Amino acid sequence: MKAVAYRNAGAIDRDDALIDIELDEPTPGDRDLLVEIHAVSVNPIDTKVRGNMAPEAGTARVLGWDAAGVVKAVGRDVKGFTPGDEVWYSGDLQRPGTNAEYHLVDERLVSRKPTSLSFAEAAALPLTSLTAWEMLFDRLDVTRSVPGAANAALIVGGAGGVGSIAIQLLKRLTDLTVIATASRPETREWVESLGADAVIDHRQPLPAQIEALGFGAPGLVFSTTHSDKHRDDIIALMAPQGRFGLIDDPVGFVIDDFKRKSISIHWELMYTRSLFQTPDMHAQGDILERVAAMVDRGEIRTTLTETLGTIDAANLKRAHALIESGRARGKVVLEGF
DSSP: OOOESSSSSOTSEEEESEEEOOOOOOOOOOTEEEEEEEEEOOOOHHHHHHHHHOOOOOEEEEOOOOEEEEEEEOTTTOOSSOOOOOEOOOOOOTTSSSSSSSSEGGGGGEEEEOOOOOOOHHHHHHHHHHHHHHIIIIIITTTTTOOOOEEEEEETTTSSSSHHHHHHHHHHOOEEEEEEEEHHHHHHEEEEEHOOEEEEOOSOOOHHHHHHSSSEEEEEEESOOHHHHHHHHHHSSOOOTOOEEESOTTOOOGGGGGGGGTTTEEEEEEEEHTTTOOOTHHHHHHHHHHHHHHTTTTTOOOOOEEESSSSSHHHHHHHHHHHHHHHHOOOEEEEOO
């Protein structure tokens, strides 16, 4: 089968940063689905792994986690799926990735894809939906109010993949006022189209902009990017006893100054459940099933903004470079081989 992989970690501008290879078709384990991949999307995790994590000597690692496709075969203990089912998921960090014609995934991480979306439209959503859902409802517990805080949530980096779905989930599932950051005209327009009630510029000081909105101090802040850069502003603008969540990896992120306001800090890694085979690993399939139902009811929409062609090394290099530029809006997808 065709696949795209890398043999050496490093920058995306190298000729061999990603390469086209041929692999044997894998065989499903007891709880696995063998999925014929129709479309994949690219996430920051793909670029971080490629840039920093070298495969074992003499091997090639296949990247990619988001996928939409069709079940080709199932393991002997699989009960919820049969060949021919159209599915979507975001996989497991420890297993070979979805940038291949066929892929193995544990059934607990999977649901049927929204019937109203194409494979490309569906592939844009799983990782970001899971990340946003787990952060908002499992970590930040956004349905529990913060005493004295504005009934509002701030999303730093609202135009990115995670921010784009987080805005929609907050608008459909809570009564919170949603404030998002965006700095360019096209990204401001994007987050407003997704339902953001107010937009502020993350290139300018945040506290004064929050104050000028007149909502009051938010008790809930979800930072998707540059958390180190915005740390002081976030502490200043948040209400006491608030809850702060982040998903990026800021180097030397000092949390001491959050203490004075008793702000709790919540990190989210969407792969934790699969990494540790937690007893609630099936929750990811359940979340995707709920998101699929919301999509099919017209309550939320795909965050696909650009399709870069078929799944091959050249197109994936373009996608990685776009993600690393920090100028991506929504999600970038590749489709077919």
